[in-house]
Amino acid sequence: MSEEVASATAAPTGSTLTTAQRARIERNQAKALKLREAKLVAHPYKDLASNKDGSHPEAVLSQSSSVIKVQGTKYIDSGGGFLLEQPVLPGAGTAGAAAAAGDGIPVIEDDAIAIPVHYEECLECGDQFADSYLFSNFDHSVCDKCRDNEEKHSLITRTEAKAEYLLKDCDFDKRQPPLRYISRKNPHNVRWGEMKLYLHLQVLKRAMEVWGSEDELVRQHESREDKREVGKARKYNKQMKQLRMEVRSSIYTKKTHEIHQHEFGPDTYNEEEDTYTHTCLSCPYSETYEKM
Structure with missing residues (x-):
């Protein structure tokens, strides 16, 4: 694309160009300008990935971007609208911390709390x-x-x-x-x-x-079972008593009985047995007797 721009700009000014050629040259120049501007925006890890001379990666990050601390956590401002969490360096121990402090490099301390596990x-x-x-x-x-x-x-x-x-x-x-x-x-x-x-x-x-x-x-179970049986029997007797009272009041009526007086009719004589028999006129009672 840049070669096309160069060839277009190297064309003699005195030559006659058509309208189509001029429009093409302008489009090529605009594309080349956009590509150049895009290459100026560096990736936040570009310097860290291209670190081949053995320099400390924390120093490279501190040179290319700024470090922001939010609620105790350090973030790297990528410059593109994103905050990247600062990586924990493996050499940030006791010896590594002293060397980093001597070089002026910020040291990230591992302040994690070790929770003991109870078995x-x-x-x-x-x-x-x-x-x-x-x-x-x-x-x-x-x-x-x-x-x-x-x-x-x-x-x-x-x-x-x-x-x-x-x-x-x-x-x-x-x-x-x-x-x-x-x-x-x-x-x-x-x-x-x-x-x-x-x-x-x-x-x-x-x-x-x-x-x-x-x-x-077990004794408590037996005692409660006995009480339960007594309660059932008492309830049954009460229900039967109530039932008898209801039956008696609806059916049974008390009657007074008077003494019956027999009124006998004429006597009949039995010659073979030599006896007399008479029968009550109001009831079927009969009586047999002998006359002296």
Whole structure:
């Protein structure tokens, strides 16, 4: 493109040019000017990529662009409307920092906080682990590989726990430490409230704290069952009594009976047995007798 511009400008001024040739020369000159202006805008990493003499890259960046610090983080102004995060140099240690300070190069210190990781010991296998499902949800130190969802580490709903272990709401929420739980949608109907699932081991331990022993828990179950049977019998007797009263009041009416006086008709004689018989005129009663 530049050769075309050069050839166009090198043409003799005295030569006659057509209108089309002049327009082409002007277009070529405009393109060459735009290419020259585009080459003047340097890429922010151009000097860093072309650093072949072994000079410090931080110094190259500081020469080509300015460093801006925003909320504790240093950024490089690329000059094209972008802020680039300042790279962390591998040699910015103790020896590298002293050398950089002597050369007047800004040193980026690694001020990251090292957070120590606390490992828990599994109650089943004894191995150490950082986190697990039972530990994060129920604070029970068992790793994921030892977790038994079917039997040992099964879950139980709050309603089932109250019925099986005779616990109250205060035993779950008020007694220290409160039992931890997870919430799940009700599988029977999603419109109902969420279920609270507790770890069966922790519920059993809380029941032993409340009742003292398994024998006492069994006695409490038997006592409540007896009271329940007595209450059922009392309710049944009350209903039967009410039913009898309703039947008697609607059907039974009391009647007074008077003494009946027989009025006998004429006597009939039986010659073979030599007896007499007479019958009451108002009822079917008959009487047989002998005359003396």
